[in-house]
Every structure is written in C-alpha cells, then in structure tokens.
Amino acid sequence: MEAVDQQKWRVAGVSYLNTRPLVYGFRFHPVSSQLVLTEDYPARIAQQLIHDEIDVGLIPVAIIPELPEAYVISNYCIGAEGPVASVSILSDVPITEVKQLLLDYQSRSSVRLARLLLERYWKLQPELVAAQPGFEEQINGHQAAVVIGDRALRLRHRHAFVYDLAEAWIQYTGLPFVFAAWIANKPLPDAFIRAFDEATSMGLQPQHLDHVVAAHPFPDMDVRTYFTKHISYLLTAEKRKGMLRFLEEIHSTTPVHFLAHARAE
Numbered sequence: 001m002e003a004v005d006q007q008k009w010r011v012a013g014v015s016y017l018n019t020r021p022l023v024y025g026f027r028f029h030p031v032s033s034q035l036v037l038t039e040d041y042p043a044r045i046a047q048q049l050i051h052d053e054i055d056v057g058l059i060p061v062a063i064i065p066e067l068p069e070a071y072v073i074s075n076y077c078i079g080a081e082g083p084v085a086s087v088s089i090l091s092d093v094p095i096t097e098v099k100q101l102l103l104d105y106q107s108r109s110s111v112r113l114a115r116l117l118l119e120r121y122w123k124l125q126p127e128l129v130a131a132q133p134g135f136e137e138q139i140n141g142h143q144a145a146v147v148i149g150d151r152a153l154r155l156r157h158r159h160a161f162v163y164d165l166a167e168a169w170i171q172y173t174g175l176p177f178v179f180a181a182w183i184a185n186k187p188l189p190d191a192f193i194r195a196f197d198e199a200t201s202m203g204l205q206p207q208h209l210d211h212v213v214a215a216h217p218f219p220d221m222d223v224r225t226y227f228t229k230h231i232s233y234l235l236t237a238e239k240r241k242g243m244l245r246f247l248e249e250i251h252s253t254t255p256v257h258f259l260a261h262a263r264a265e
Contacts, residue, residue, distance in 0.1 A: 008036050009192065010054040014180065015039040016149040017223070018078055018086060018231045019058060020212050022182075024203030031195035041106040041149070042180060049185050056184045056196070060109035061243055065252040067185055072258045073193045074182035076200040077235045079242075080166035081176040085221065085230040086152045089114060089163040090136075091144035095122060102131040102138060102145035109179050109246075113165050114146045116249055121172040153221045175242035181235065193259055204233055 013023045023039075026032050038054070046063040048054045056073060064070045080087075087110045091098055101118075103111045118124050131138075131145065136155055139145050146165075147155060156162050169177045182200065203212050213223045232239070240258060247256065 008034060009056060009188065011035045011037050011196075012045040012048055012054045012057040013037060013039045014042050014045065014058050014078075016041075016086070017153070017216060017218055017221075018149075018226070020216050021203035021209060021227055021233065022058065022076055022078075022200050024208060024212050025199035025201065029195065029199035029202060031192070031199045034192055034195070043106055043108050046108055049183065052185060055186065055188065056182060058180050059183050060107055060112075060180050061178055061246060062109040062112040062250065064183070064247060064254050064256060065250065067183075067254055069185070070254055070256045071184040071187060072181050072235070072256065073184050073188060074197045074200045075235050076182070076197070076204070076233050077178050077239065078180040079176055079178045079232045079235065079239045080170075080230065081232045081239075082167060082170065083164040083230060084166035084177075084179070085156065085164065085226060086150070087113075087148045087165045087179060088146075088152050088156060089144055089161075089165065090139055090147050090152070090155055090159045091161040091163070092140060092159055093142055093144070094161060095144070095163055096124065097142060098124070098126045098144045099142040100127045100129055100144070102129050102135045102143065104135075104146045104148050105131050105133070107146075107148045110146055110148045110165060112250055113169060113177070113246070116246075117165065117168050117172060120249075121168055150218070153218065153226070157220070169242075169246075173242065173245055175245055176232065176236075176239045177246065178235065178239050178243040181243070
C-alpha cells in the first residue's frame with residue numbers, strides 16, 4: 001500500500017466557481033488514479049506549494065518568486081483577455097477619492113496586481129490594509145476593497161464603482177492577465193503532465209461544459225457567460241507574455257518552465 005501511495009501526486013485546486021471547468025475532468029479522466037485532489041482558497045494553496053505540502057497547485061502567479069523553480073504543467077489557467085468580473089476594487093466613491101483600501105486575504109496575485117496598478121497605472125497612494133474575514137462589509141465611504149472570487153461576483157452590484165483589475169492591467173500593458181496557473185514545484189513525469197493537461201481541458205469541451213454549467217447555478221452571474229466571456233482558460237502565447245511581464249514588473253528572478261506547449265485559440 002505504501003508504494004501505491006507514493007505514486008500519487010498531491011494536487012490542490014481552488015474552491016471558486018471559475019475553477020469548476022478545470023477540475024471537472026479529474027472525476028472522469030484516468031489521471032485521477034495518479035493524484036490526490038484537495039481544494040482551498042488561492043493564498044492557502046500557494047503556501048502549501050511553497051512548503052512542499054503539495055506537488056501541484058492552481059496557484060496565484062504572484063507567489064512564483066517564492067519558489068526556487070516553477071513548472072507550468074498545463075495549457076489551461078485562470079486568465080482574462082478583458083474584464084474578468086471576479087477580481088475588482090469595489091468602492092462607493094471614485095478611485096481617486098479612496099483613502100483606505102482593504103486587501104483580500106484570499107489572494108496573492110490580485111493584491112499584488114492592485115498594488116502595481118495603483119502605483120504605475122492610477123498613480124495613487126491610498127492606505128493599504130491587510131483585511132480579515134468579513135472585510136467586505138466594511139466597504140463604505142472612502143474605504144474600498146480588493147475583492148476576488150465568488151464574493152466579488154455577489155457584491156459587484158452593491159457598489160457604485162467597480163474597477164476590474166484585469167481590464168486595468170490590459171489598459172496598462174496591452175497584454176492579457178493570468179491570475180493562476182497549474183504550477184509544480186518540482187519536475188514531474190512527462191506522461192503524468194500529458195494526462196493532467198488532458199484532464200484540465202475536459203470541462204471546457206462543449207459537451208462537458210453544459211454539465212458544468214448545469215451543476216453550478218449561481219444567482220448573481222450567468223455562469224455560462226462567466227465561463228466563456230469573462231474567464232479565458234487557454235494559456236496562449238499572449239497570456240504567457242502577460243504572465244512574464246507581470247513577473248518582471250514585480251521583480252521575480254525565479255525560472256519559469258512552460259512544460260505544456262501553447263495551443264492555438
């Protein structure tokens with residue numbers, strides 16, 4: 001039994017709506033016999049990968065500088081080529097009037113992106129505050145917040161101003177943004193990488209996407225629109241450029257190895 005357990009790779013996915021197409025295939029593809037899947041929020045998965053508690057994680061790109069090496073093992077990611085909808089600064093006043101910005105504790109990439117955009121795109125310096133659970137209810141007056149994931153989808157209609165961070169990044173750089181990618185902290189067998197990549201693509205195939213949409217109703221957003229218009233899952237050559245640009249902007253020196261070949265749209 002011990003030998004069998006050693007052959008299983010520890011994989012962590014994110015527990016947000018936007019990951020449902022990416023993890024769908026793990027229920028049906030034969031690669032499921034080679035992995036143990038857990039789910040959590042992005043920042044916690046990042047720490048698990050840094051501390052070698054998992055082998056592969058769908059992790060925020062911003063934590064790559066904390067890894068000795070990063071191996072991108074799938075052609076699929078959580079990316080955006082336009083407004084992403086679920087990563088925003090929510091505010092009751094224009095961003096130029098925000099005095100204090102609460103930073104979502106569940107994400108590293110989104111918070112790092114917000115800091116970068118405030119400094120280099122908006123050229124603003126509000127007070128930045130690390131937020132605690134429940135911070136979303138503190139958005140009021142001149143206090144705004146970076147909010148990500150399903151909570152951002154639920155809250156975006158409650159506030160007068162929504163600053164979509166993917167959209168702002170694209171306006172700043174002209175490149176798409178990658179929020180999270182399937183990253184390993186060590187070299188993995190080629191056969192496993194190929195099978196893993198196949199599994200992550202299954203839920204995006206039209207015949208399977210119908211099942212994913214039906215299985216995950218969400219009252220605050222049309223799920224099909226979110227999956228097909230807001231999230232852009234294929235890790236294209238342009239997204240790789242955007243990802244490397246972001247790492248350059250945050251002064252990362254970690255080598256990034258793309259082990260899956262970019263596919264055409």
